[in-house]
Amino acid sequence: MRRKPKLQPKKGKPVNAIDQWTTPPRKFETIAIIGAGAYGTALASVAARAGRRVRIFGRRAETVNDINKNRRNSAYLGDEPLPEGIEAFTDLKAALLGADAALLVVPSAGIREMSCAMRPHSSRSMPVVICAKGIEPNSGLLLSDVVREEMPGQPVAALSGPTFADEVVADMPTTVTIAAELAPGETLEDGLAARLALSLSAGSFRAYVSDDLIGVETGGAMKNVIAIACGISRGAGFRANMTAALITRGLAEMTQLATKLGGSADTISGLSGLGDLTLTCSSEQSRNLRFGLQLGAGAKREQTFDGAPVIVEGVRNSVSVTDLARKLGLTLPICEAVRAIVHDNADIVTTLGMLWSRPLEAESHEIDVTIGHPNASEAREKIEGLIGC
Numbered sequence: 295m296r297r298k299p300k301l302q303p304k305k306g307k308p309v310n311a312i313d314q315w316t317t318p319p320r321k322f323e324t325i326a327i328i329g330a331g332a333y334g335t336a337l338a339s340v341a342a343r344a345g346r347r348v349r350i351f352g353r354r355a356e357t358v359n360d361i362n363k364n365r366r367n368s369a370y371l372g373d374e375p376l377p378e379g380i381e382a383f384t385d386l387k388a389a390l391l392g393a394d395a396a397l398l399v400v401p402s403a404g405i406r407e408m409s410c411a412m413r414p415h416s417s418r419s420m421p422v423v424i425c426a427k428g429i430e431p432n433s434g435l436l437l438s439d440v441v442r443e444e445m446p447g448q449p450v451a452a453l454s455g456p457t458f459a460d461e462v463v464a465d466m467p468t469t470v471t472i473a474a475e476l477a478p479g480e481t482l483e484d485g486l487a488a489r490l491a492l493s494l495s496a497g498s499f500r501a502y503v504s505d506d507l508i509g510v511e512t513g514g515a516m517k518n519v520i521a522i523a524c525g526i527s528r529g530a531g532f533r534a535n536m537t538a539a540l541i542t543r544g545l546a547e548m549t550q551l552a553t554k555l556g557g558s559a560d561t562i563s564g565l566s567g568l569g570d571l572t573l574t575c576s577s578e579q580s581r582n583l584r585f586g587l588q589l590g591a592g593a594k595r596e597q598t599f600d601g602a603p604v605i606v607e608g609v610r611n612s613v614s615v616t617d618l619a620r621k622l623g624l625t626l627p628i629c630e631a632v633r634a635i636v637h638d639n640a641d642i643v644t645t646l647g648m649l650w651s652r653p654l655e656a657e658s659h660e661i662d663v664t665i666g667h668p669n670a671s672e673a674r675e676k677i678e679g680l681i682g683c
């Protein structure tokens with residue numbers, strides 16, 4: 295078995311730590327986790343290790359029994375043992391009974407339906423924390439806005455960051471950002487994000503707080519699309535320089551959309567943006583990266599993962615992100631390229647080549663300059679030649 299190194303926390307008073315603030319925020323005691331897949335179960339473990347009472351909802355009876363009887367979720371997380379203090383239910387009402395906060399951990403496609411189902415069983419003061427990554431197709435809504443539509447008046451937050459579920463469940467060092475908007479007169483110190491961070495942080499799991507819900511959610515939705523681009527490029531035979539370019543220019547696309555929506559560029563350079571982008575674009579643990587690798591190597595979309603129904607959020611989000619950007623008058627070339635390859639069967643080499651033959655421009659989006667490309671066709675030919683087309 296692989297050795298799991300443990301962090302050794304340093305003794306002494308930390309600087310500016312939430313639990314050292316003048317009046318540390320009150321913890322939530324009972325946490326409901328909605329969704330017993332890989333990430334829901336991992337976050338249930340985090341909450342239980344932090345001393346919370348945890349009630350997790352899963353749709354499949356076998357999974358719920360596995361968690362209650364064997365303290366495992368073998369369908370999603372292999373043999374990794376789960377900590378004590380997690381009770382699983384197939385009944386949504388029972389899972390939400392007495393919950394002080396709920397983490398919503400189903401795929402983005404299920405957020406509207408699930409929040410609608412939660413509404414009759416949720417106390418009005420119970421915060422709903424979105425842990426899925428996405429933007430709703432057609433409406434272009436952030437998932438927090440979807441929840442607000444289905445659960446009017448409910449406090450909403452988002453938890454996002456570089457967090458592979460199997461590392462989280464194994465208590466490997468992990469950081470996230472928790473974001474919630476501040477009510478008038480409220481400060482970060484007494485806000486919802488701080489209460490959640492204090493309720494979940496323990497041992498190897500460390501949450502930072504933010505009031506930029508838009509920035510955190512936009513970064514999370516977009517990084518999966520960029521990870522697919524990195525996978526496609528590597529799978530098609532391009533190398534490290536191309537990956538670095540896609541990550542960096544992908545980050546620029548994330549910044550453009552987030553700031554246009556009212557989020558901050560600072561958030562995009564944080565854990566939920568750059569942090570998660572780095573993780574997802576560089577590790578083959580990522581489903582989005584692996585999906586791209588398979589496409590790049592020539593698989594059809596339906597052949598990826600041998601046809602298994604794996605959640606690859608970047609697939610639907612390449613459409614919702616580009617639709618939203620188009621509506622806002624933005625062009626996101628990498629996200630558009632992923633959409634064209636994944637949904638319109640566009641040729642991979644030609645589509646990636648087009649990224650290199652676009653008019654030259656200033657690197658900073660604060661400077662609005664485009665310079666006609668002197669050698670567009672030459673650039674495309676060069677790229678095609680590189681991988682022998």
Ligand SMILES: NC(=O)C1=CN([C@@H]2O[C@H](COP(=O)(O)OP(=O)(O)OC[C@H]3O[C@@H](n4cnc5c(N)ncnc54)[C@H](O)[C@@H]3O)[C@@H](O)[C@H]2O)C=CC1
Pocket residue numbers: 329330331332333334352353354370399400401402403404405407408425426427428457458459460605607
């Ligand atoms: N697995 C990971 O490492 C991480 C996942 N996430 C995000 O968490 C979300 C969930 O992902 P995973 O837990 O990995 O997926 P998963 O496939 O492991 O589990 C999804 C769970 O949601 C349920 N589900 C599926 N479709 C549903 C629907 N339409 N309505 C209600 N329930 C539905 C499934 O039965 C399952 O219990 C995604 O948005 C993903 O991007 C975020 C960070 C890390």
Ligand SMILES: O=C(CO)COP(=O)(O)O
Pocket residue numbers: 427455456457458518521570573574579580581582583605606607
């Ligand atoms: O969001 C994730 C890690 O932060 C999980 O990424 P994948 O869905 O690509 O596996």
